Amino acid sequence: MGGTWAQMLPGTAEFTDNDLTSQAGKVFIVTGGNSGIGLELVKMLYGKGATVYMAGRSPSKIAAEIESITAQPNKTPGVLKGLHVDLGDLTTISTAVSTFLQQESRLDVLWNNAGIAHVPVGSTSVQGYEAHMGTNCVGPYLFTKLLTPILVKTADSASPGSVRVVWATSSIVDMAGPPGGLDLSEQAPGKHNQDKAHNYSASKAGNWFLASELHKRTAREAGISSVAVNPGNLRTKGWDGVPFLMRTLLSAFIHGPEKGAYTYLWAGLSPDVKVEDGGKFVIPWGRWHPDPRTDCLESLRSKDEGGSGLAADFWEWCDEQTQQYA
Ligand SMILES: NC(=O)c1ccc[n+]([C@@H]2O[C@H](COP(=O)([O-])OP(=O)(O)OC[C@H]3O[C@@H](n4cnc5c(N)ncnc54)[C@H](OP(=O)(O)O)[C@@H]3O)[C@@H](O)[C@H]2O)c1
Numbered sequence: 600m601g602g603t604w605a606q607m608l609p610g611t612a613e614f615t616d617n618d619l620t621s622q623a624g625k626v627f628i629v630t631g632g633n634s635g636i637g638l639e640l641v642k643m644l645y646g647k648g649a650t651v652y653m654a655g656r657s658p659s660k661i662a663a664e665i666e667s668i669t670a671q672p673n674k675t676p677g678v679l680k681g682l683h684v685d686l687g688d689l690t691t692i693s694t695a696v697s698t699f700l701q702q703e704s705r706l707d708v709l710w711n712n713a714g715i716a717h718v719p720v721g722s723t724s725v726q727g728y729e730a731h732m733g734t735n736c737v738g739p740y741l742f743t744k745l746l747t748p749i750l751v752k753t754a755d756s757a758s759p760g761s762v763r764v765v766w767a768t769s770s771i772v773d774m775a776g777p778p779g780g781l782d783l784s785e786q787a788p789g790k791h792n793q794d795k796a797h798n799y800s801a802s803k804a805g806n807w808f809l810a811s812e813l814h815k816r817t818a819r820e821a822g823i824s825s826v827a828v829n830p831g832n833l834r835t836k837g838w839d840g841v842p843f844l845m846r847t848l849l850s851a852f853i854h855g856p857e858k859g860a861y862t863y864l865w866a867g868l869s870p871d872v873k874v875e876d877g878g879k880f881v882i883p884w885g886r887w888h889p890d891p892r893t894d895c896l897e898s899l900r901s902k903d904e905g906g907s908g909l910a911a912d913f914w915e916w917c918d919e920q921t922q923q924y925a
Pocket residue numbers: 630631632633634635636637654655656657660684685686687688711712713714715716734767768769770829830831832833834835836837838
């Protein structure tokens with residue numbers, strides 16, 4: 600319960616764009632960078648001289664945001680580019696990664712921010728997965744897998760721990776979802792749970808599991824940090840599907856989206872985050888979760904480590920689902 604309150608009442612942000620040195624020469628991808636928290640993050644990174652890819656499914660929205668950001672006066676502008684990827688359609692992902700790799704020879708931080716929340720029960724991704732699971736986990740799994748070689752290559756010559764993968768999770772993991780965080784048997788076509796909060800929560804536990812498994816399987820050895828981040832409760836269109844009464848009751852605890860970008864900045868760029876922190880859960884506005892769900896921690900541990908091994912099973916499941924699109 601302490602963790603829930605820590606996320607609802609996060610205090611003051613201690614790491615913001617004012618604490619960032621120049622990011623010129625670095626290359627970043629922010630999925631969902633055309634809206635909400637991702638958009639605020641993109642503006643901060645661009646203003647520090649970085650090359651930033653705003654990756655998303657809506658080319659016209661991306662173009663409009665790029666035009667708007669680059670039209671503003673900026674003392675140290677970076678380079679801002681769009682990248683088309685629909686994470687709910689696995690057929691678009693390898694093309695997006697190839698397009699990126701044709702233009703860049705490094706990737707310093709990948710923020711897997713894009714996501715959908717509280718969409719109606721019965722919604723699916725293009726390949727038929729429960730919509731939250733397909734868009735928030737299966738697509739980002741493949742996108743990250745295909746970008747892992749360039750992350751590893753970048754980490755070879757970058758300063759230790761500076762290459763990172765940040766996965767958007769949520770405080771809903773502490774409040775909803777099945778025991779263990781997610782239930783693999785609910786992911787089969789036609790077996791989806793009938794509660795949208797449950798489905799959203801399961802996908803956000805999935806993001807935490809992917810952060811942890813990437814850490815164990817590749818990132819730790821490659822010197823890459825892979826963490827899960829609850830950016831905070833933030834005023835974005837992600838709340839459109841939450842019942843009106845709930846939104847009204849929680850309104851005092853909902854903040855401007857730039858605050859969420861501070862949480863992402865901390866996870867992606869603060870020197871406080873180390874490679875060995877991989878798999879941990881970050882809470883607003885940039886600190887470690889004091890009291891993560893014990894059943895989820897058990898999922899993160901392998902059977903050899905005394906856990907259930909669910910996170911590893913989930914990674915393998917994502918891998919099987921995406922093999923033919925890799
Ligand atoms: N806001 C909160 O309180 C809160 C709390 C905890 C976690 N989060 C997480 O924060 C992340 C960002 O959400 P937000 O609140 O900033 O909401 P948002 O304003 O709706 O932004 C979501 C972004 O994801 C993109 N997106 C959605 N489906 C996609 C797909 N199939 N392929 C590619 N991009 C897609 C959206 O693109 P379009 O603009 O084209 O739709 C948009 O750019 C999400 O992962 C969410 O789970 C948010």
